[in-house]
Amino acid sequence: MPHLVYHSNTSKAYKIIGFGMAALLFVAAVFMKLPLAIRSGTYMIFRESLKYKALWTTRDMETIEGKHFIVRYTEGNKSDAQLILQTAEKFYQPIASKYGYNDSGKIPVIVYPSRAELNRNFGWPANESAMGVYWAGVIRVLSPCVWVNETSPEAYQEEFLTSGPMAHEFTHLVVDHISYGNYTRWFTEGLAQYEEYKLTGFEFGEAGASLDQPLYQLADMNTEFDNLPNQPLAYRQSYLAVRYIAQVYGEQALKDILQLLAKNQRTEQAIAQVTGAAIDQFEADYQRWAKEQEA
Numbered sequence: 001m002p003h004l005v006y007h008s009n010t011s012k013a014y015k016i017i018g019f020g021m022a023a024l025l026f027v028a029a030v031f032m033k034l035p036l037a038i039r040s041g042t043y044m045i046f047r048e049s050l051k052y053k054a055l056w057t058t059r060d061m062e063t064i065e066g067k068h069f070i071v072r073y074t075e076g077n078k079s080d081a082q083l084i085l086q087t088a089e090k091f092y093q094p095i096a097s098k099y100g101y102n103d104s105g106k107i108p109v110i111v112y113p114s115r116a117e118l119n120r121n122f123g124w125p126a127n128e129s130a131m132g133v134y135w136a137g138v139i140r141v142l143s144p145c146v147w148v149n150e151t152s153p154e155a156y157q158e159e160f161l162t163s164g165p166m167a168h169e170f171t172h173l174v175v176d177h178i179s180y181g182n183y184t185r186w187f188t189e190g191l192a193q194y195e196e197y198k199l200t201g202f203e204f205g206e207a208g209a210s211l212d213q214p215l216y217q218l219a220d221m222n223t224e225f226d227n228l229p230n231q232p233l234a235y236r237q238s239y240l241a242v243r244y245i246a247q248v249y250g251e252q253a254l255k256d257i258l259q260l261l262a263k264n265q266r267t268e269q270a271i272a273q274v275t276g277a278a279i280d281q282f283e284a285d286y287q288r289w290a291k292e293q294e295a
Helices: 021-031 036-057 078-099 115-122 153-163 166-179 185-200 218-227 231-249 251-262 267-275 279-294
Strands: 004-007 014-017 062-065 069-073 107-112 132-135 138-142
Touching (some): 078 107, 078 166, 166 251, 218 231, 231 251, 231 279, 267 279
């Protein structure tokens, strides 16, 4: 299985869990050498087959549908399911229209009533605190009743809207669909955090993410993102690199990069083509800009 991205409900940090990485990297290396048309079609079949498997295995759950999403939930949890659907639909258009996502199928969202059930689905240990996961065309979320502390209906909805995972995970889905899976971990994570910031105002800001320390190189984040010892710093750098592109080159540049990834370019090639800066120069520029912003 590939990396799974999720929110931590304690510090709003993001964490990655990797499974079967050696096998995954081997398959990915072979896959990316295929001709573009074959690669794109093969990836779509792979993703869609896993999506329909998820829909089949959850067929006995309760279901509600909106214009763009289909939400599966357990009996007695309809109010949370409705809130999740409402929030997903709210974030759909701003993100989809910006990046040109126009898949006609409805996106499955599976709601888990407890951490144990969500963790069990991925073989995670019981103490993992996932709030949301995107994988293979499906968004999986922990029911807000497990972690939202507000009691009034208005405050309850507002906390899920601003602190929940829907904008973040839907952005991961958009990146995956548009690029046919051809993206680096740091880029999709940075873009997901950037859209979350734009739509909810949240910015990653743990103490360990301070830029007043040696920063990671993009080459290391390309290949070793999950293994970097300071994960808060890696996530913050990802976000700042993407935000730098948006603010200096315009948000159209992010869409242009995604379109180049869809044509099988590597992330560093796409960034260099869109920004006009070699990747080493881009890296120096974004780090300098980021430190100025923090100061």
